[in-house]
Amino acid sequence: MTTLIAKSPPARRRWGVSRLQRRNLMIGLLFISPAIIGMALFTIVPMLQSLYYSFTDYNILQPPYWVGLENYEDLFDDRVFWIGLSNTLIMVFLALPLHIVFNLVMAFLLNSKIRGLAIYRTIFYIPSITPVVASAIVWMWIFNGQYGVLNEILGWFGIQPIGWLTDPDWVKPALIFMGAWFGGNTILIYLAGLQEVPADLIESAELDGANAWQKTWSITLPMISPVIFYTIIINIIGYFQYFTEAWVMTANREGAAGGPANSAMFYSMYLYQNAFQQLKMGYASAMAWILFVIVLIVTALLFFTSRYWVYYRSEDN
Amino acid sequence: MASTQTFSNNLRLFVAGDWQHNRLIQERIKKGIAYIICTLMAVIYVFPLYWLLTTALKTDAEVFQLPPTFLPVDPQWQNFQAATEYIPFWLYMGNTLIIAVLTIIGTLVSCTLIAYGFARIKWPGRNVLFIVYLSTIMLPTQVTMIPLYIIYRQMGWIGTFMPLIVPSFFGNALFVFLLRQFLMTIPAELSEAAKIDGASEVGILRHVMLPLLRPALATVALFTFVNVYRDFLGPLIYLSDQNQWTISLGLKLFQNMYGAQWQLMMAASTLAMVPIIVLFFFTQKTFVEGISLTGIKG
Missing domain, CATH: 1.10.3720.10 (MetI-like)
Incomplete structure (x- = not known):
C-alpha cells in the first residue's frame, strides 16, 4: 500500500476530484460495462416488468390486462x-x-x-x-x-x-x-x-x-x-x-x-x-x-x- | 492396512495401563471411528453410481428380477451402443457442447474484464457497486424468468440456443467474485512497473494479469462447463425443438415419451456422466482450488 502511494504521481485536484481519479472512474466503468449492461438488461428491467405483470392478466397471446391485486x-x-x-x-x-x-x-x-x-x-x-x-x-x-x-x-x-x-x-x-x-x-x-x-x-x-x-x-x-x-x-x-x-x-x-x-x-x-x-x-x-x-x-x-x-x-x- | 497390528498394539498398551500412551490410544480410537464412518459413507456415495453402471449392463428381464442381482449375470455391453440409438445421444451431446463452449467463451471474456475493473482500478463508488452486483446472486431466477422469456420470444430466440448463451457475455457475479479475489492478491507493484513502462490497462491485463490469472480462469471455465451440462430449467423453458435439446433435457423427456427401458436409460445416463467424470479426474486440482477460492474467501 505504502509503495503504491509513494509511486503515484502528485495529483492535481480540481473540484475535489483529481484528474487521475476521473480518468480511473472512466476506465473502471468501461471495464465493468458488461456487468452494468447485463444488470440492466437481465435483472433490473425484467424485475420491474415481472412486478408489473403480477398486477395483470397475461397469457402472452393478448396484451397484459390490469387486474390490480387480483392475482x-x-x-x-x-x-x-x-x-x-x-x-x-x-x-x-x-x-x-x-x-x-x-x-x-x-x-x-x-x-x-x-x-x-x-x-x-x-x-x-x-x-x-x-x-x-x-x-x-x-x-x-x-x-x-x-x-x-x-x-x-x-x-x-x-x-x-x-x-x-x-x-x-x-x-x-x-x-x-x-x-x-x-x-x-x-x-x-x-x-x-x-x-x-x-x-x-x-x-x-x-x-x-x-x-x-x-x-x-x-x-x-x-x-x-x-x-x-x-x-x-x-x-x-x-x-x-x-x-x-x-x-x-x-x-x-x-x-x-x-x-x-x-x-x-x-x-x-x-x-x-x-x-x-x-x-x-x-x-x-x-x-x-x-x-x-x-x-x-x-x-x-x-x-x-x-x-x-x-x-x-x-x-x- | 496394518490395522490389526495397530489394534493389538493399542490393546497391549491399554492392558499394560500405560497411561503415558493413554492420549495416543484415544487419538487412535477417534481416528478409527473416523475411518469407519467415512468409509461407510463413501460406500453409500459410490453405490448409486455402481447401481447405474450395473443396471445399464443388465438385460431387460434381469432389471426386473427379484431379488435384484448385484452383479449382472451376463453383462450386456451392447446396451451402450443401443442407448446411443435409443435416444439421439450424439445430437444431444453435440448441442450441449456447442452451448457449453460458447458460454465458456462469453463467461471468460466478460468476467475477466469486469473483475479487472473491480479489482485493479481504483475509482470512486467501486466497492458499493461491487456489493450491489454481488447481491444479484440472491435474486431468484423465477423473478426474471417470465419477462426474459417474453423478451426472447419477441426477438424470435425461443427454440434457439441464444437465450442460454447470450447472457454469459454480460458476466456472472459469482465468477467475477472469484476472479476478483484472485486479482486482489497480485501485488500492486506489478501493474505499477508495467504502467511506468507505458502499458495501458488493457496491456496490463493482457500481458501481466492474464498469465497469472490462468489457473483461476481454468476454474471458471470448468465450473461453467459443469453448470451448462447440468442445467435443466433453462433448456426446458427455451428449447422447444427436439433437435436442439441438450443431454440433460433429452434424457428426461425421452424417458417420459417412450416409457422406461430402464437398462437403456441407465446406459445413456452412464454415457452422459462420462465426460464430467473424466474431466474431473484430469483437472482435480483446478476443481479443488476453485472450491477453496469460492468457499474460504466468502
Missing part, C-alpha cells in the same frame, strides 16, 4: 400454492440445517488426518457435478417400491418395503436423502475451511488445557463460521428455488408433476406450471414476487444475525 388474492385461496410454499419451507428449514450439520460432521471426520483423503474427497465430490437428470434416473430406480434395491437392502434388516416415491409421507425424505448425495461439494468447502484454521491457535488452546469440545466450540467453529455462513446463504437460495430434482423425479409425460397428493410439489414447480404450461404469466409473476420477498426477508434476517455468530478475522486485504 395475489387468488393465490391466497389457491390450495396448491400453499402446499408448494409449505413443502419449500420444509426443505429450507429442515433439509438445509440437516445438510449443513451432516456435511460439517463429514468435513470434521475427513480433517482428522486420515489416510486416503484424496480418494474420499473425490468420492464425496463427484455426485455433485454429475448431471441431475442422469443421476435422478438411477435414484428413481433405487427408490422403486417394487423392484428398488433400497427396499431390498432395508429388507435384510427386517424393514417392510416403503413406497419412497408413491407414499406422500416418504417422498420428501427420499428427496432429502438424494439431495445429500448431490450436496457433497459442501463437505469439500468445509474441509478447505478447516484446513485454513491456524494450527498454532489449536496448539496454544491445548497447552491451556482445552478439551476436544472446547477446541471445537471456541476455536474451530468460530474460525470457519464465515464459510458456514456462505454455504447457508448459497443453499438457502438454492432450496427456495428447488426445482430440478423434484421435477425430474415426479414429472410424467403429460407434464403433470408434484408426486402423490402434491407431496413433492414445490414452489418453483407450481410457478413453472402456471407460467409455461398454463400461460398464466401474471399469476406466475405474482408468485415470483412473493418468493422474492420471502427470500429477501430470510436472507436479511440471516445477515442481521450473522454479526452475533459469524466471526471475521481482521485481515489486511
Whole structure:
C-alpha cells in the first residue's frame, strides 16, 4: 500500500476530484460495462416488468390486462400454492440445517488426518457435478417400491418395503436423502475451511488445557463460521428455488408433476406450471414476487444475525 | 492396512495401563471411528453410481428380477451402443457442447474484464457497486424468468440456443467474485512497473494479469462447463425443438415419451456422466482450488 502511494504521481485536484481519479472512474466503468449492461438488461428491467405483470392478466397471446391485486388474492385461496410454499419451507428449514450439520460432521471426520483423503474427497465430490437428470434416473430406480434395491437392502434388516416415491409421507425424505448425495461439494468447502484454521491457535488452546469440545466450540467453529455462513446463504437460495430434482423425479409425460397428493410439489414447480404450461404469466409473476420477498426477508434476517455468530478475522486485504 | 497390528498394539498398551500412551490410544480410537464412518459413507456415495453402471449392463428381464442381482449375470455391453440409438445421444451431446463452449467463451471474456475493473482500478463508488452486483446472486431466477422469456420470444430466440448463451457475455457475479479475489492478491507493484513502462490497462491485463490469472480462469471455465451440462430449467423453458435439446433435457423427456427401458436409460445416463467424470479426474486440482477460492474467501 505504502509503495503504491509513494509511486503515484502528485495529483492535481480540481473540484475535489483529481484528474487521475476521473480518468480511473472512466476506465473502471468501461471495464465493468458488461456487468452494468447485463444488470440492466437481465435483472433490473425484467424485475420491474415481472412486478408489473403480477398486477395483470397475461397469457402472452393478448396484451397484459390490469387486474390490480387480483392475482395475489387468488393465490391466497389457491390450495396448491400453499402446499408448494409449505413443502419449500420444509426443505429450507429442515433439509438445509440437516445438510449443513451432516456435511460439517463429514468435513470434521475427513480433517482428522486420515489416510486416503484424496480418494474420499473425490468420492464425496463427484455426485455433485454429475448431471441431475442422469443421476435422478438411477435414484428413481433405487427408490422403486417394487423392484428398488433400497427396499431390498432395508429388507435384510427386517424393514417392510416403503413406497419412497408413491407414499406422500416418504417422498420428501427420499428427496432429502438424494439431495445429500448431490450436496457433497459442501463437505469439500468445509474441509478447505478447516484446513485454513491456524494450527498454532489449536496448539496454544491445548497447552491451556482445552478439551476436544472446547477446541471445537471456541476455536474451530468460530474460525470457519464465515464459510458456514456462505454455504447457508448459497443453499438457502438454492432450496427456495428447488426445482430440478423434484421435477425430474415426479414429472410424467403429460407434464403433470408434484408426486402423490402434491407431496413433492414445490414452489418453483407450481410457478413453472402456471407460467409455461398454463400461460398464466401474471399469476406466475405474482408468485415470483412473493418468493422474492420471502427470500429477501430470510436472507436479511440471516445477515442481521450473522454479526452475533459469524466471526471475521481482521485481515489486511 | 496394518490395522490389526495397530489394534493389538493399542490393546497391549491399554492392558499394560500405560497411561503415558493413554492420549495416543484415544487419538487412535477417534481416528478409527473416523475411518469407519467415512468409509461407510463413501460406500453409500459410490453405490448409486455402481447401481447405474450395473443396471445399464443388465438385460431387460434381469432389471426386473427379484431379488435384484448385484452383479449382472451376463453383462450386456451392447446396451451402450443401443442407448446411443435409443435416444439421439450424439445430437444431444453435440448441442450441449456447442452451448457449453460458447458460454465458456462469453463467461471468460466478460468476467475477466469486469473483475479487472473491480479489482485493479481504483475509482470512486467501486466497492458499493461491487456489493450491489454481488447481491444479484440472491435474486431468484423465477423473478426474471417470465419477462426474459417474453423478451426472447419477441426477438424470435425461443427454440434457439441464444437465450442460454447470450447472457454469459454480460458476466456472472459469482465468477467475477472469484476472479476478483484472485486479482486482489497480485501485488500492486506489478501493474505499477508495467504502467511506468507505458502499458495501458488493457496491456496490463493482457500481458501481466492474464498469465497469472490462468489457473483461476481454468476454474471458471470448468465450473461453467459443469453448470451448462447440468442445467435443466433453462433448456426446458427455451428449447422447444427436439433437435436442439441438450443431454440433460433429452434424457428426461425421452424417458417420459417412450416409457422406461430402464437398462437403456441407465446406459445413456452412464454415457452422459462420462465426460464430467473424466474431466474431473484430469483437472482435480483446478476443481479443488476453485472450491477453496469460492468457499474460504466468502
